[in-house]
Amino acid sequence: MKHYWWKILALLLLLYGIIAGLLGPVPALPIVHETIRNVYFHVPMWFTMFTLYLISVIYSIKYLSSNNPHHDLVAVESVNVGVIFCTFGLLTGMAWANFTWGAPWPNDPKLNGSAIATLMYLAYLVLRNALEEEQKRAKISAIYNVFAFPIMIVLMYILPKTTDSLHPGAGGNSGFGQFDLDGSMKAVLYPTAIGWILTGIWLMTLRFRIRKLEYQNHTVSE
Template sequence: MHKTWWKILGSVLVIYTAIAGLLLGVPHLAILNETIRNLYFHVPMWFAMIVLFSISVFYSVKSLSSKSEIDDIKAVESVNAGIIFGLLGLITGAIWAKYTWGQFWSFDPKQNFAAISILLYFAYLILRNAIDEEQKRAKISAIYNIFAFPMMVVLLFVLPRLKDSLHPGNGGNPGFNSYDLDSRMRMVFYPACLGWILIGYWVYTIRFRIRSIENKQQHN
């Protein structure tokens, strides 16, 4: 039980998010209206992605000194899990955009930079597949990952602020501040963030175990 409590917690929080997110009241804001409920899914999925990419860069740094295959596997599988949630973030964001901006993809700066940040990590996976020698692959991909992470942060949090955007908080579209994100939404939003992060970490641990078993079978 002590090893699974966080999995149960994550599952409960995500189920709670789905139910409460659809049933509890939300502020009636111009442009957003009922679509604001997507905040419980779209934003937490991005948070889960960022946490998973943070885990990945940690193990990339660690693998450069340890030269451990385990650390290298943890780095790549956390990226694989992070990409899943990044794509879910893009999809939920595109659906949200359709109902608030009128089209799935409007080439809004935040949409564009978010897509580029995901492509950075697809490039990481392509780089790994292009190198056959294990130690060389681990070293080069670790170095790439260490540089990709701050680039992802800049793309998601810095560059979009330098341009006008339809995204909430820009261009007349209400932002999620203390006025907009009322107590009803906080009761769902904060548990949603924790729940999706825990589910994302669970996906990463499953992928890591599967990859470890595959590697052992290859070496036997």
């Protein structure tokens, strides 16, 4: 049981986040109204994606210094799962934007930056599949990953804060935290985000274990 406590915690936090996110009190804000509840689902997707991409770049650096193939497997599987959460982040954001701004994809620097960052990580996966030799594939993709991560941070978090953006907390706009005076949303958002992050890591470890077995079988067969 001591090895599974964090998985149980992840499930409990997700259950809490879904129930409290749909039924709990939220501040009455103009324009967004009840759609502000989407923050409990949209924002944790990005937090989880960011965490997985961070794990990926850490293990890419570890691979470059050790040439341990298991580090490369952790890096690629972190990106694989991170792209899934990125997709959910885009979809929940588009649904919210369609209600709030009247279009699922308005011309917004944060949305455009997110699209470019997503294509950049999809290119990482395409690059890996295009290279057949294992060590060459692992090394080139690790170098690519090391450069992709800071570019993603610039595109999604730095540039929107310095330009005109529709997003709260970017382009000089106030974040939702300014209106949530009683902290009720934070009491739901932060535990929910932790639950999704733990779930993302859980999925990544499952994929890593599968890839590790495939790698070992491939090595034995050779």
